[in-house]
Amino acid sequence: MKRKRTAVAAAVVGTVALGTGVGVWAASGGGGQGSSGQATVAETSPSPTRWYPMSRAPQTIPAVRSHTPARGPGWRPRHGDRVVIADPALADEGRLIAGELGMSYAGRKNDTRAGDVRLSLGGGSGNPESYTMTVQGGRVDISGPGRAGVFYGTRTLKQEVHGGGTAPEGVVRDDPAKPVRGFMLDIARKPYSESWIEDRIRELGDLKYNELGLHFSDDQAFRIESSTHPEIVSPDHLTKAQVRRIVELADSRHITVVPELDSPGHLGAVLAAHPDLRLRNANGVVTRGAIDISKPAAAQLVDDLLNEYAGLFTGGQWHLGGDEYQALMARNPETAYPQLAAAARQRFGASGNVADLATGWLNDRAATVRAHDRTLRAWNDGFYRSASAVRPAGDLQVAYWTGKEIGARPPEDYLAAGRKLVNYNDEFLYYVLGQPQTFVYPTGRRIYEQWTPRVVRGTTAVPARYDSQILGGTFAVWGDFPDAQTPDQIAAGIRMPLRATVQKLWDPGTPALSWADFTSLANRLG
Helix, strand or coil: CHHHHHHHHHHHHHHHHHCCCCCCCCCCCCCCCCCCCCCCCCCCCCCCCCCCCECCCCCCCCCCCEEEECECCCECCCCCCEEEECCHHHHHHHHHHHHHHCCEEEEECCCCCCCCEEEEECCCCCCCCCEEEEEECCEEEEEECCHHHHHHHHHHHHHHHHHHCCECCEEEEECCCCCEEEEEEECCCCCCCHHHHHHHHHHHHHCCCCEEEEECECCCCECECCCCCHHHCCCCCECHHHHHHHHHHHHHCCCEEEEEEEECCCCHHHHHCCHHHEEECCCCCEEEEEECCCCHHHHHHHHHHHHHHHCCCCCCEEEEECCCCHHHHCCCHHHHCHHHHHHHHHHHCCCCCHHHHHHHHHHHHHHHHHCCCCEEEEEHHHCCCCCCCCCCCCCCEEEECCCCCCCCCCHHHHHHCCCCEEECCCCCCEEECCCCCCCCCCCHHHHHHHCCCCCCECCECCCHHHHHHEEEEEEEEECCCHHHCCHHHHHHHCHHHHHHHHHHHHCCCCCCCCHHHHHHHHHHHC
């Protein structure tokens, strides 16, 4: 009698479970099924099975754009699980995620095992930075049309595991809204160690940034070894070997290192070794940081450096600077700098002015770098309204940082002309050491709640019709007062602003999480 009652009870349990209408999923590392990945079935009568609620979207920074939920235990790495690749080109991505999750890297394999993470090329939205990640049947499949997208899929998986231990069941389809997601570091006014920069690269990679800008020359110092002009290099500098390691690490995280050799202003450190090329006004007074663009030797010096560093920085992007040329801040540049006015007339005719000469300088430097197959950008105040005889090269992108400079034009001026623009809005994205003038250290919350890529100048967004011309944005650290913070303090100070910025570049819409919840997630993810 006792046996009969037990059998009846088991049958009742099975009936109740089936009545829930929930599916059964086999899984590795969390489902309780056998090593084959198949559910165990009793030979004589149905056994109670384990049921799972519908999965929730992954909790990551930046948030994934789309998640199709499913019922199942999800996936977590277990000892002996493998990372396998379908394409040899993904070996670096496979080795990296295997090491980060404590898995074995098995290389290219055609067989499938429970617990596998498989990386492959193909699929996705067509955007090379897009990816699809499927968690099902105790396995993870990450695919994308390009290596960058597959890499970003591994960053999502890493965050899921580190944040909660388990990647939720279902399908993630993800891609960034903006193709430029940058962080710029002023290493000219404040030196940073190779290891500090490399730590930022790892952080940026996990957050799906894809650019690291290095502003390495300014009035205070020139920070990278030079073979063509060793006389200009400051004692505290990065060697070329160090820069190559930085570039190599960045490449492995699909981050382009964007060098900026600013000219014709901000060249004080270079000109300290070439005093004959300093710009002087009509009274013979040296103009700080400015090179005399009327002299052919000035162009030769800067072109030597541009050509040299094109071999060191191998990415496809280049920043020419072009901002704050002091000659153009004079009340009457032609009167204040007669040698520049004379050179402008000689080159551009009787109507040529100093702004034309400066624009011609920028175009000439662009031609030097363009020969190395680079995409070019310059600061917005390097595009001079007062130039009449010449226009900036049509392929120059606008790095728009401020509307506060004398004569600065609104971003709509450049966008209406058809130019592409990268947003460096100094109201939100400038972390200026010492907080000089009106600058204050930006907060992640303000970026998260008030900024979007269309907020280019001040706090007002440009019209939506220009959205496709705004390539993205860059958060910048400037070293105006280099001793105001230590490198560790800077790393801590920019931690949440970096996370807020990339969230809005990946998806400019209103975030699903409150700022408090976003901060809590960031702390959990580390």
